[in-house]
Amino acid sequence: MNRPRSVLVVDDDAHILEVLEMRLTSMGFAVTATVDAEAALAALGTRGFDAALFDLRMDPIDGIALTRAAHARQPRLPVLIMTAHGTIENAVEAIKEGAFDFLTKPFVTEELRGKLARAVADRRWARDRNLLRTVGETLASAASMDRVLSAVAEGTMEATETERTVVFLRESDRLVPKASAGTSSTPLDRLAPAAEAAIARRGSVTMGGAEGRATLAVPLMVAGTPEGALVVENPSHVVATDDDLDLLRVFASQGAVALGNARELSRLRSGALAALGRVASQVAHELNNPLGGLALYARLLEDRFKTAGDEEGVQLTHKVGRAVKHLADLVTDITAYGRPPELKREPTSLNALIEECLSLVQDRVVDKEIRVVSKLAPDVGTVLADARELKKVLLNLFVNALEAMEPHGTLTIRTQRADERTIEASVEDTGCGIDDETRARMFDLFFTTKANGTGLGMPIARSVVDRHGGRLDIDSEPGVGTRVRIELPRQ
Incomplete structure (x- = not known):
């Protein structure tokens, strides 16, 4: 049943x-x-x-002043x-003031x-229409799923006038909060049971909480x-109505559309990238022999120029050799992506591997006077x-972070136990950050923003x-920095 609409009436005439x-x-x-x-x-x-309803003529606060004060609160x-x-x-004149x-x-x-x-109807529909338009525009803009879910959370909080809104998604065997709006003293994990109940019921649920x-x-x-x-959490003085539940369902459907679109796009992109990887791997294989020959010829030419004392010729062959090495490295990377080697798993200390990789990029750290926080x-x-494969990952993340920062930046590396079965590592920089469009394409094959x-x-x-059964996530804000988080199963 809907609760009665509440009205505040102020008039200094008691009758x-x-x-x-x-x-x-x-x-x-x-x-x-x-x-x-x-x-x-x-x-x-x-x-x-x-x-x-406020009377216009009152002392010491008239209706117009009271309207301003009321709108400061609501x-x-x-x-x-x-x-x-x-x-x-x-x-x-009061209408002009809000x-x-x-x-009469x-x-x-x-x-x-x-x-x-x-007044009640216009307030609700004008508010809800604007909020839904905002979410719809975000959805139609092909924005990242994170951005759409954030718009859903923020729109829901405003539309239902709740205290906090959280979007939970199921990942593996647990619910993970992916977007939220508002603040509350209730820990997020205490809202998860309501999400679990709604999923199990396949419908809306209402549950009591702390402090009413x-x-x-x-x-x-x-x-x-x-x-x-x-999930929304209402303060004790807000009573949910059937309209609120209907609106909640509408916003949930927007979030579901965003999730479905993101997964379909990921499926299509994965298939396309896998095919591209196979083709690129075949091309790379055909390039290996010619590149080996070019590298040998470059070394022979360098020796001849040295014998002849031709320093300009030596410098030119150096450039040729570097170009050939770059192409050879590219071929190696393409082959590794298209035909990844079988993993050779063994107990590996993640902390020791991080320390080893940090030592390998120490020259870059010194050149830019980067502060490293471990x-x-x-x-x-x-x-x-x-360990060999994880080393590639860590070195790539460290080099990316160092290249993104200006001198005197800060590189922060953390490890921790996420739970009994999972270890988490993160690499955080204070660099230029990544915009939404770039972040959405970061894992596309051959997509790069670097000149070389x-x-x-x-x-x-x-x-x-992925082949280790883990996950890699990126959080970034342009002008602030980027954080890459890796989760790996212990076994």
Whole structure:
């Protein structure tokens, strides 16, 4: 059942206040009536209202000043100004100051009912329409899934006037919070049971929480399967309505569309990249022999120029040799991506591997005067992994981070036990950051933003982590920096 719409009424005439309270109650509204403007402001700070009626002429705070103060606490609250016939011009001025409409005294019941109903309805539909338009535009812009889910969380919080909104997605055998809006003292893991219940039920659920809070959850259905849930936590003074649940379902459907689109795009892209990798691997194989011959000829020419004392010729053959080596390295990378070697797993200390890789890039660290912060947890232990392959990943991440930073930047490397079965490592820089468009294509084969890049480093890094049964995620903000996080199973 829907709760009654709540109305706050303020008038310094106790008789008018009493009459209004009776009329509004008979219309089905839950009325809070007071002659004290300060008491009204106190009420606005502790609970939500669907509409308010303020008398224009009051002391010491008039209706216009009270409207401004009310909107400072509840910006979308529709306020109707009550006025006598002789002060309609002032009431019109009040509308310019943010009031929704005005009512003339003495009141006509149908006018009172009609304007209040319109105020409540216009407020909800104007608000919801704008929020849904924002989410829809974000979805249509081909933005990243993270950005769409963030828009869903923020839009839901505003539309339902809740305390916090969280989008949970199922990954492996657990629910992971992927986007949130608002703040609350409740830990995120305590909202997960509501998400689990909505997924299990395949429908909306309402659960009680701490301090009288209520938690609502709606599943994100992708192709008929619940893949996550949209969860909102209401403060104790906000009572959810059927309209709120309907709106929650609409926003959840937007999140589900974003998730479905992202997965379909990933599937299509993976197939295309796999095919491209196979073709590139065949081409690379055909290039190996000619490149080996070119490298040999370059060395022979260099020896002849040295014998002849031709320093310019020596420099030219150096350039040829470097170009050939670059092509050979590219061929090696393409082959590694298209035909990855079989993993040779053995117990490997992730911390020791990180220290080894850091030593290999020490010259770059010194040249740029980079500050390296190592926060390697001593209790991470070992992972069952191919150390040679993981070394490629770490070196790629370190070099990318160092190249992204200006001199005197900070490189932070962390390791920790995510849980009993998983070890987490992260590489964080204070570089230029990555925009959404670039981040969406970072794992595309041959995509690069570097002048001399091959566009193979990150695809190979993800491929290695995937083959270890782990995951690689990137968080970045342009102008702030980038954090790459790797999760690896211990066994």
